[in-house]
Amino acid sequence: MRINTALKSFFAVAVLGFVACNNSRDYKDNSRATGWDLTGKDGMMKYQTDYEGQKTGPGLVFIEGGTFTMGRVQDDVMHDWNNTPTQQHVQSFYMDETEVTNRMYLQYLDWLKLTFPPTEEKYKNIYVGALPDTLVWRNRLGYNETMTNNYLRHPAYQNYPVVGVNWIQATEFSKWRTNRVNQLLLEQEEYTAEGARFQTDANSTFDTETYINAPTKTYGGNDSLIRGRNSDRLTQVVKEDTIHKYVQRKDGVLLPEYRLPTEAEWEYAALGMSSVREYNQYRGRKKYPWDGQYTRSGSRKTSGDQLANFKQGDGDYGGIAGWSDDGADITAEIKSYAPNDYGLYDMAGNVSEWVADVYRPIVDDEFNDFNYYRGNVYTKNSIGQDGTVEVLTPDNIAYDTLSNGSIVARGLPGEIKKEPVTREDTYLRTQFTESDNRDFRDGDKASGRYYREQGDIEDESKRMYNSPKHRVSVMQDSTGNSSLDRQYDTSSERTTLIDNEVRVYKGGSWRDRAYWLDPAQRRYFPQDMATDDIGFRNAMSRVGSKSQKGKRARD
Template sequence: MKLKTLFVVFLAAFLSGCGLFGGKGSKDVSRTTGWAYNSDETGDIPYESGYEQEAGPGLVFVQGGTFTMGRVEQDVMYKWDNYPRRVTVASFYMDETEVSNQDYREYTHWLRRVYPGDRAKLEAALPDTMKWRSELAYNEPYVNNYYRHPAYSDYPVVAVTWEQAEAYCAWRTDRVNEQILVEKGILQHDNTQSGQNVFTTDTYLAGLYQGTDGESQIENTDGTTRRLKWEDGIALPSYRLPTEAEWEYAAYGLIGNVQGELLTERNLYPWNGTYLREASKDGKGRMKANFVRGRGDMMGMAGGLNDNADITSPVFSYEPNDYGLYCMSGNVSEWVSDVYRPLSNLDVEEFQPYRGNVITEYRRDADGSLMRNEYGELVKDTIADYRNFKDGDINSQLIEGTDWNSAENRSTNDMYVQDDRPGAFSSLITDNVRVYKGGSWKDRPYWLVPGTRRYLEQTRAQNDLGFRCAMTRVGSPEGF
């Protein structure tokens, strides 16, 4: 009996050591069922360990952490809309530079080629070069040349709306993922794409886009081939506009001033110190950003131009911050994803603060099939809209479905303007007003501080306002 007991104990210890039961187990075998992963015998249960996300084209890694978001100097504008608050931002990726004219022209070139007869589609994407026009300034050369002339190819694209920036991010996501599949040999480039027969990440993963197969298809363990799935970890997450917290956190670049958990110096700008000029011996006196030094002084005196830029400057101008990001202060202001509210810093969460969530789901027809629009994109329906969530207005206090314009729900007329309906009113700050960050070539030094914030209707554009893209990081916040 004792021998049998010893044998059972020895066998259990042996199996445990092999990782079949308990412990961390083998990466090829489930530690909860003992079934083999990625094996035809057990039904090809998928599992991949040690996944490490690759940065998409143009992106740099921004390791997340905690920081004080909001005002770090006197609020000279007296808006009181950026109260300081400690928050935490998850790790993410951000464009090394602002999106340039060349980057954006690739987008409009693609639209011309794929939708040659759709003038409205192209015009909806083109920057509004008329924003360069001024009643009392000779800016006509910029109206004609800034976006289209090769001399400005590496300058930041401006005069794009928030909605145009969002559309560019979606297009870039699809082109990057399409190129990844081509490089993996899963697809071939198809220059005949048009109409609904256009690659998008969503339609490919949903099985609605076929394309032309490449030479290296994904194989199951039984030798059959299949389409790429999101679970394979090959396609990248979406390019998007950064949140306000992400942009501000990345702009400060505090990672260069941290020893252990000690922040040795709190930046005012994206560089150390409170000076706007280079203090090092090599470039002493050189401007650190493209901004207006004083009234009527856009670039300094001939023979010694202070920032070497009369309007914008190339996107790789000046020194990057400690994350490797260029022009986070000056050159052009940049759109972020957030809906503007004066007290957003007090309303939003401590982790990943953001106002602007709109929850959607894919629309299906009566047969349950996914529906696409005329451009091949999946149609989405809004199921929840949190842009106006608990922002302090009367609508946030009403039961869902209640009309805040009804006579019995009105509280005051003083802070509202009339809308088109007789007797109705609405706030001057709507759900379509978005935040933009950073100073520009037209701004004084105050706006170079990353904690400052301004806002603009998402359908409007300015000749000093551009954008850069971000991407969510999946998995470990600092990598393996």
């Protein structure tokens, strides 16, 4: 009896052990669905099975997402009622450690000049349209010509934040930065030829989305540049046919796009709430990116020093020279002040910063409270007659004529041509029905439903925001020469400056009083205009896990 009992116990333990081993089987290289090998052996499917997580892109720091109260913490002295507190949750993301500097932006301009020589008429507006407006420094009752002539290009200002850049130019810089970073990554991993990034011209540029969707159309179709030494590692032989496989999203090599941060992301990152966290709640709310209610340091070593670059009073942009001076008359060099808890510099003062959102007085948290963003305009890739994506060439560059008459390129050669999402594309979808969602649920009854007349003709009387409509048109004479006809909206019945072309900017600047240093404060400005106190920094979405490291016990 004892032997049988012992045998039963032995077999029970063995069975449990077998089941446990089977359940804990390492599926790293095998499919949990089929058990098949996923490493590409024997001509089968190949996947990235040893991915170690998203790399941090150049210039970025990681911001772990979470919940926070977005909105006002001070009295609403402006009485504009545009930042009522709401509870929001932000997904993990990355953000630039500092603002984009003059030197960073000059690299963009020099690349454009080399790739699309402005001496050629068909490329002229690409470079000219990207130039910052250096005349923003001029004041009719002030002498600022030194900044007008030197601020952008002089090496003394190379590590100062770039200004005079409008929102559209900032977004185009972000696209350029994405492509240059991914271009270098592919070359460093030897998936493209060594030095490929130096051998481009207007007919052989690199674009990340083009490479993913139609790799043979990058670099002008030059296969010697597209494929590097490690390309053979991506090549598979399936059923005796060789498939030349290029890097795809599933390989985890390419980074997501650099972009402007959303307003929620920017405010969350600026607050750096980790210093007032107690387990799963906040002990209080912060007025500034640093701890405390004052703009001067309370530390023993730096007592009395200013914690940001801002205007302290009428005619006082830095204080009395010496001990109490904030070290800057205009903008300050990056990293002149201590970072916040996330390691981000100048999230208050120095320059205000563009964010991605279209401005509306109300943040509609009743409709969404996760990764809130107003400004979605959904597009799709244009498909050519050959059934593949349509790539822009030097002969069909996409331009925008701005309200001030400036011409900017919105689609460079090598990029995929985009087109709006149609009603057929969104048929029976529940989450969106329109391509342009900038004015979705604006707040009044008409815009919350459908405010256009039959035939999609907009009725001016039904516009919620009747901002001025200045119009710029291109006129051609009998000889074929073109000129711009600028028409001002002189109506005296306009009641607002808000429309779908104004964007939020945050953070306070060297021109602002301390009130605007509060990360919750929000203002707006036309997206195609620039000032001497608005700059920008980039963000990047986090793909995969919320945190970079596993949770650990608190110290």
